[in-house]
Amino acid sequence: MVLASEPGYIGTVRIRNRLVMSPMISNMADPDGNTNENHISYLEERAKGGAGLIITEYTYVDRRSGIGSRNQMGMYDERQIPKFSRLTERIHAHGAKIFVQLVHAGAKAIGAINEYKIAPSKTNFDPSVREMDASDIEDVISAYRKAANIAERSGFDGIEIHGAHGYLVDEFLSPWWNKRTDRYGGSFENRIRFAQEVIDAVRSEVDIPVGIRISLYEDEEDGYSPDYGMKIAESIRNIDYVHVSAGNNEPPGSSASFYSPHAHIFQKLRGSTGKTLIVAGSITAREDVDLVLSAADFVAVGRAMLADPYFPMKIITGKGEIRPCIRCNQGCRNLAYGEVRCTVNPYFVVPEPRKIYKGEVVVVGAGVKGLEASLYAAKSGLKVVIYEKEDRIGGQINSIFDASKAREFRQLLDYYGRTIKKYGIDVRLGERYSGDGIYCLPDTVYPDLPDKDEIWIDSNVYMYHDLALRYAAEHKVYLSSYSLTSLDRARRKAYANIARKAGVTIVDTADHYDVSIHDRNQYDIYQAMLSGIEAMRSHIAASENEYL
Ligand SMILES: Cc1cc2nc3c(=O)[nH]c(=O)nc-3n(C[C@H](O)[C@H](O)[C@H](O)COP(=O)(O)O)c2cc1C
Ligand code: SF4
Numbered sequence: 001m002v003l004a005s006e007p008g009y010i011g012t013v014r015i016r017n018r019l020v021m022s023p024m025i026s027n028m029a030d031p032d033g034n035t036n037e038n039h040i041s042y043l044e045e046r047a048k049g050g051a052g053l054i055i056t057e058y059t060y061v062d063r064r065s066g067i068g069s070r071n072q073m074g075m076y077d078e079r080q081i082p083k084f085s086r087l088t089e090r091i092h093a094h095g096a097k098i099f100v101q102l103v104h105a106g107a108k109a110i111g112a113i114n115e116y117k118i119a120p121s122k123t124n125f126d127p128s129v130r131e132m133d134a135s136d137i138e139d140v141i142s143a144y145r146k147a148a149n150i151a152e153r154s155g156f157d158g159i160e161i162h163g164a165h166g167y168l169v170d171e172f173l174s175p176w177w178n179k180r181t182d183r184y185g186g187s188f189e190n191r192i193r194f195a196q197e198v199i200d201a202v203r204s205e206v207d208i209p210v211g212i213r214i215s216l217y218e219d220e221e222d223g224y225s226p227d228y229g230m231k232i233a234e235s236i237r238n239i240d241y242v243h244v245s246a247g248n249n250e251p252p253g254s255s256a257s258f259y260s261p262h263a264h265i266f267q268k269l270r271g272s273t274g275k276t277l278i279v280a281g282s283i284t285a286r287e288d289v290d291l292v293l294s295a296a297d298f299v300a301v302g303r304a305m306l307a308d309p310y311f312p313m314k315i316i317t318g319k320g321e322i323r324p325c326i327r328c329n330q331g332c333r334n335l336a337y338g339e340v341r342c343t344v345n346p347y348f349v350v351p352e353p354r355k356i357y358k359g360e361v362v363v364v365g366a367g368v369k370g371l372e373a374s375l376y377a378a379k380s381g382l383k384v385v386i387y388e389k390e391d392r393i394g395g396q397i398n399s400i401f402d403a404s405k406a407r408e409f410r411q412l413l414d415y416y417g418r419t420i421k422k423y424g425i426d427v428r429l430g431e432r433y434s435g436d437g438i439y440c441l442p443d444t445v446y447p448d449l450p451d452k453d454e455i456w457i458d459s460n461v462y463m464y465h466d467l468a469l470r471y472a473a474e475h476k477v478y479l480s481s482y483s484l485t486s487l488d489r490a491r492r493k494a495y496a497n498i499a500r501k502a503g504v505t506i507v508d509t510a511d512h513y514d515v516s517i518h519d520r521n522q523y524d525i526y527q528a529m530l531s532g533i534e535a536m537r538s539h540i541a542a543s544e545n546e547y548l
Contacts, residue, residue: 001290002293002297004018004289004290004312004315004316005017005316006018007052008052008297009276010053010211010276010298011208011209011240011276013097013158013208013209015097015298016052016095016097017052017316018052018298018299019050019052019289019299019301019311019312019316020053021043021046021051021053021302022245022280022300022301022302023055023056023058023101023162023213023302024303024332024340025057025058025068025335025340026042026057026339027069027072027340028042028339028340029057029071029072029073029074030071032074033060033063033073033076033080034073034080034083035083035084035087039073040086043056043087044090044091044094047093047096048309048310049308049309049311050314050315052096052097052312053096053097053098053298054096054099055098055100055160055300056073056098056100056101057072057073058073058102058105059072059073059074059075059100059101059102059103059147060073060104060105061074061140061144061146062076062140062143064115065104065115065116065117066104066106066109066114066140067109067110067113068108068109068110068167071339075100075146075150075151076146076150077150078149078150080150080154084150084151089155097157097158098157099156099158099160099209099211100156100158100159101161102144102148102151102160103162103168104167104169105167106119106120106171107123107126107129107171107177108166108167111126111128116130117129117130118132118136119177120168120171120177120178120180120184120185120194121177121178121179121180122179123177137194140198141201142201144161144202145202148201148205148206149206151206151208152205152206152207152208158208158209158210158211159206159208159209160212160213160243161199161202161210161211163195163212163213163215164213164245164254165215166247169195170214172191172192172195173214174191174218174223174224175191176218176220176222178191188235192232192235195212195232196236196237199212199236199237199239203238209240210239211239211241211242211243212241212242212243213242213244214236214242214245215246215247216246216268217229218247219254226269226270227270229244229246230269230271233275234273234274239275240276241276241278241297241298242273242275243277244265244277244279245265245280246264254280254281255302255329255332255488255490256282256490257327257488257491258326258327258328258404258405258407258491259404259491259494259498260494262282262283262285262287262288263281263282263283263291263292265280265282266279266283266291269296272295276298277295277297278296279292279296279299279300280299280300280302283300283301283304284303284307284325284327285304286315303325306325306341306348307323307324307325307342307345308325308345310322321415323344323345324344324415326343326344328343328344328491330343330462331344331348331526333488343524343525343526344529346372346526346529346530350530350534350537353376356381357381357382357544357548358381358382358547359382359547360384361377361382361385361539362384362385362386362435362437362438363377363384363385363386363387363437363440363536364438364439364440365386365387365441366388366390366393366395366427366429367393367395367397367441368395368397368412368528368529368532369395369440369528369529369535370440371386371393371416371420372532373438373533373535374536375419375420376532376536376537377536377540378423378424378425380536382540382547383426384423384426385426385428386420387428387433388429388431389431390430393413393420393427395442397409397413401466404498405466412525438535438536440531440532443527443528444527446463446464449464449467449514449515450515452514453475454475454476454477454478455471455475455476456478456480457478457480457514457515458480458482458510458515458518459483459515459516459518460483460484460486460518460519460522461517461519461522462522462524464479464515464517465483465484468504469498469502472499473503476505477503477504478505478510479499479505479507480507480510480513481506481508484506486522
């Protein structure tokens, strides 16, 4: 068992502690794959927050066929070195190390951006994907080699080959994807050949550590098992570390939602790989970190570092309240529409308060909106009194029905409870107040479901997913399948199972719905947080002279 605070080595590189920021596509790079100030600041904040090692988002090596996301980092031209050097300098300035994760998106490359699509074998889901021939294989391997060269010259401390989540390298490793009968398919030895050739090529190009991320298992009915994943980890040679994740077609397969246990990938490990091991997967709290470090060398933390960039420092020092990732897979997974965000962390878009004032402010309502407004005021130096007519804080979070969701959201309320105490905020529960103050009641209240024997729902609003479960105990509930499109793949799959078990019937079409509400920018806790902070910022700006 190692302690999170203990320094460790990957190859020859010393990492100051055992906490690694897991690779996460941010959509913050430029359309040509270059990094920029916004992107650097986002990663820099996580280095400041104490991460020992930052592994960048998946970074394409081939711009003709390898791009997986619209504003993804890409490494393909040595003229990019000055820009990437700025990124590595800024991370190093905070004592962290940085590895780049290199990828070719294979069959999952975006059609509109890439010139063509290639994979080890043709696939049923996309007829435009062509089977790779010997020269494609050679081209891709040399693109990896070139990217590795650029990475080393830009000051990256190591290279991670993305061999997980259904991208090209994984497509070769996986019997589900790889149907080849030549020397790259057919047997286990043949399926790992491509990954090995990529690793050997990268190795021969650079002197920095090289590792591979693999899926320990494919999270699909006909996917491969943890035993197969362990066999890959044990068999790959010439490598400094193995990083285990899970998933199949899409990265969301690896970002399990609140329906699955914490440290779920760790729990599927079978023995030792004999190599330096990094383990990822739903590690959002101190107990999860300790559990993983009981058998792994490093722990990879993804979403918890979006929710709180200072997660590593808080884990290591035991000081400070961690703003908890609730594994909702909402803000962070909404990448089709924008840059990465986090539903519980409004400070992706709002600057932390900088000026300190004197005075007192009254907030009415201790739902998420009022709680965030109060914290903002307290951080600005103001004394805060909150009035809440109910006998507990949390507002609508308290009425979440779904047990898994409620358990995870509860952590957020615990966080508020502790933080309010820390800032000495005076909370008056069970008291109505009608004087001057900042009124923080919800901006949008969606109507309740009608009390009918049969209820037909067509809504992407998360509240109705929850209400469907609640009502199914006593009513016949029909939910349109379209309602689930607001959920990311991992949550959608798990919710559909739970809903069916609860008696909800999921239908593709219906003649009539009792509720038909679609709200792309639905009012969720993120909107409530932003709205509370905005109310307080405007109040402070308008009353600045009074508070100076
Ligand atoms: C927004 C987002 C983007 C991701 N992008 C990548 C990626 O670029 N490469 C990768 O290997 N995994 C990616 N993942 C998976 C994470 O690295 C991680 O394995 C997963 O989220 C589970 O860890 P967590 O529970 O700590 O978030 C992504 C996950 C999220 C939430
Ligand atoms: S959006 Fe939800 S799952 Fe994603 S990082 Fe934030 S709290 Fe975690």
